[in-house]
Amino acid sequence: MPSPLARPFLLAPLVFAALTLAAASGVRAEDAARIGCVPPGVWADGTGTAVEPAPLLRRLAEAPAVLLGEQHDKADHHRWQLHTLAALHALNPDLAVGMEMLPRRLQPVLDRWVAGELTEGEFLRETDWRTVWGFDPAFYLPILQFARLHRLPVVALNVERSLISRTARNGWAAIPEAEREGVGDPAAPTETYRKRLSETLAAHDRSESKAAAPTDAARRFIEAQSVWDRAMAEKIAETRRTTGRAVVAILGQGHTLYRDGVPHQLADLGIADAAVLLPWDADRDCGELDGRIADAVFGLGPAREDAEPQRPRLGVQLAPGPDGITVGSVSDGSVAAAAGLRTGDRILIAAGSPVRAPADLVAVIRRQAPGTWLPLTIRRDGAERELVAKFPAEKR
Structure with missing residues (x-):
């Protein structure tokens, strides 16, 4: 089927107050050099070529699914998601919102939320948000409020993290069908996805198992991903099939890049024309805009330290691992990089508390005061090591 960006649509013109998060003008001179290939407030295609927002969003509004990628701890990514959702809703009010943040078992809570039966506090308690997801709920509540205001169904896309960890540890075939949460067998990943995930795993603990070759660990890791x-793609496809609504999915961008993750599984389920949209940070490598990374990207301005209270950040992206959590990447110049964390390290303990899921680490970091030290126990190359992450003092 053709890409949603290649199809003409005859829709009446609409005014898009929600199309942009920032104007391309008004950028301070000292920031100009920091702004990369996609200027703030500009929509561009996958090569970085600017496109007109109104025709773009008219086409996207007719797609069966639109995947809005994010980095979970970046506030501007979530603001962009909300504005994009609002723009799509202005064109096509028959939407559903899918969220990676919650597992399938919490769907009844989401239904009660949309029906207006829960306060924000009750919703966070009944979902056990801090444990189940862990990232700041303030990032996601505006999206949830928008869905409730317009009575849009909100769908829990995820499964329990333990299912992913068990797959990474033992393989999918070892999990009884009754314990798979209804998830079917995934389509074989593309070679580009295998390569990208293998590179993420390149620094993985080589002594993970004396009985298994490194290729077995890599195979299980890729299978878990x-x-x-597949789990999220199935819920998107099911929602589309049973409701006829277009599904706007809020999920980590690692599941969407180059159409290799969720889009690939959606294609196997009969939805080949899902659209992938990404926010584009000012300091992101322009070389990534190879025409394949996404259908469209939206330029964000340089982060402003005075724009909002600074939250402590370690500066790592996390990947599922069989024991603890695995560092998928480390941001240059971050607290994690200064502490000596590397891709492939497993974080076992933070400030004396065991770390079994990303939410555990997020909770510890949120309690970290500026200028303080965070002791970490990690496993690297089969041996445990102690590292200390120092968070910068608060600027005055």
Whole structure:
């Protein structure tokens, strides 16, 4: 089927107050050099070529699914998601919102939220948000409020993290069908996805198992990621099939890049024309805009330290692992980089508390005061090591 960006649509013109998060003008001179290939407030295609927002969003509004990628701890990513959702809703009010943040078992809570039966506090308690997801709920509540205001169904896309961890540890075949949460067998990943995930795993603990070759660990890791992608794709496809609504999915961008994760599984389920949209940070490598990374991207301005209270950030992206959590990447110049964390390290303990899921680490970091030290126990190359992450003092 053709890409949603290639199809003409005859829709009446609409005024898009929600199309942009920032104007391209008004950028301070000292920031100009920091702004990369996609200027703030500009929509561009996957090569970085600017496109007109109104025709773009008219086409996207007719897609069966639109995947809005994010980095979970970046506030501007979530603001962009909300504005994009609002723009799509202005064109097509027959939407559903899918969220990676919650597992399937919490769907009844989401239904009660949309029906207006829960306060924000009750919703956060009944979902056990801090444990189940862990990232700041303030990032996601505006999206949830928008869905409730317009009575849009909100769909829990995820499964329990333990299912992904068990797959990474033992393989999908070892999990009884009754314990798979209804997830079917994933489509074989593309070679580009295998390569990208293998590179993420390149620094993985080489002594993970004396009985298994490194290729077995890599195979299970890739299989776990594919199961994760499949689970979310199935809920998107099911929602589309049973409701006829277009599904706007809020999920980590690692599941969407180059159409290799959730989009690949959606294609196997009969939805080949899902659209992938990404926010584009000012300091992101322009070389990534190869025409394949996404259908469209939206330029964000340089982060402003005075724009909002600074939250403590370690500066890592996390990947599922069989024991603890695995560092998928480390941001240059971050607290994590200064502490000596590397891709492939497993974080076992933070400030004396065991770390079994990303939410555990997020909760510890949120309690970290500026200028303080965070002791970490990690496993690298089969041996445990102690590292200390120092958070910068608060600027005055």
